Amino acid sequence: MTTRNLLDHALMFAGFGLAVFPVSRPIRTSTGLRCNCGRQNCPSPGKHPDGRLAPHGFKDASASSETLARWFGKGPTNIGIATGSVSGIFVLDVDERHDGFSSLATLEREHGALPQTWRFLTGGGGEHILFRHPEATVRNSAGALGRGLDVRGDGGYIVAPPSLHISGREYAISVDHHPDDVALSEAPAWLLRLLQAAPSAKSPAKPIVSWRETVRSGIADGSRNQTLTRIAGHLVGKSVDPHVCLELLLSLNSRRCKPPLPEEEVCQLLKSILLRERYKRSGRRIGGAADV
Ligand SMILES: [Zn+2]
Known part of the structure; x- marks a missing residue:
């Protein structure tokens, strides 16, 4: 292009x-x-x-x-x-x-x-x-x-x-x-x-059932990073303590991801979600945070 x-x-x-x-x-x-x-x-x-x-x-x-x-x-x-x-x-x-x-x-x-x-x-x-x-x-x-x-x-x-x-x-x-x-x-x-x-979706509402499906069914290669990122976004958006988020994500990764992602990758994706959330809450736009 x-x-x-x-x-x-x-x-x-x-x-x-x-x-x-x-x-x-x-x-x-x-x-x-x-x-x-x-x-x-x-x-x-x-x-x-x-x-x-x-x-x-x-x-x-x-x-x-x-x-x-x-x-x-x-x-x-x-x-x-x-x-x-x-x-x-x-x-x-x-x-x-x-x-x-x-x-x-x-x-x-x-x-x-x-x-x-x-x-x-x-x-x-x-x-x-x-x-x-x-x-x-x-x-x-x-x-x-x-x-x-x-x-x-x-x-x-x-x-x-x-x-x-x-x-x-x-x-x-x-x-x-x-x-x-x-x-x-x-x-x-x-x-x-x-x-x-339709209800407004300031926090894009995902039906509870679909979260259940996500964590119960296996997470296949190709969607692992994306799915864990979505789950991280869900948890961080609910103000769950970052350490608890990390433990939950690592456990989901080892139990449900086929095959599990490297732990370092899980830590990294959580970090980027935490950064995104911090910028969201401070009223700044993701695009402005490109150099973080
Ligand atoms: Zn980017």
Whole structure:
């Protein structure tokens, strides 16, 4: 992916009225892809705001071609789009790993098919479905509409094509749902109704049952770091003492991970979550903490 192509996409999104900002990007190292923020165990590789370019993350998002040229014209940087009224959009985020597509199919069977609108394929196998922002505030939520269905609204953002995902795949615009060919649609009334009814997810609520499934079933190679990181985030978010967190994670690692991760890696992932939490609580943005 060339820098030129990234800049072209950023400018195209800006041309559609979307506010864009730079996001961290995975880079190739001798041991595989790693987040360019340089942190050993970045909790959100290739997905958090690039604090070196945009210290206030999505709040710095812009549609000015000069700013975009400065951000995206110099070297490969992932593209974030601020969601909500600032860009006139909200996004239904379908997460394939958590059965988002089947949850969406269930909703469509019950309420009717979604209208034709812009769709972006995420590098993780999911899909971002974009809708025109309604006049009312759209809250961010995770799993409130169904398992694997998140909403990115006011105060949220998405990583946009042609960013590079940590899996090595690129985000892409769905060929049948390209902004050049298809209009951005309003969300159907049933979806807006469900959004209003959905609980706000300031701390992205994960149903208790799904935590139980996670710790009871084995954690397979390929998802070990990610799953233990999520569990660490859950525990740290509940203010569990860091030493207790570490003991629990090490024990889960040796009992449930197939095969267990090196203990050092478990310590590192907990450390990055603790750092993230510290910055969150001190009101600073992850992107600004890239040098920690
Ligand atoms: Zn990072």
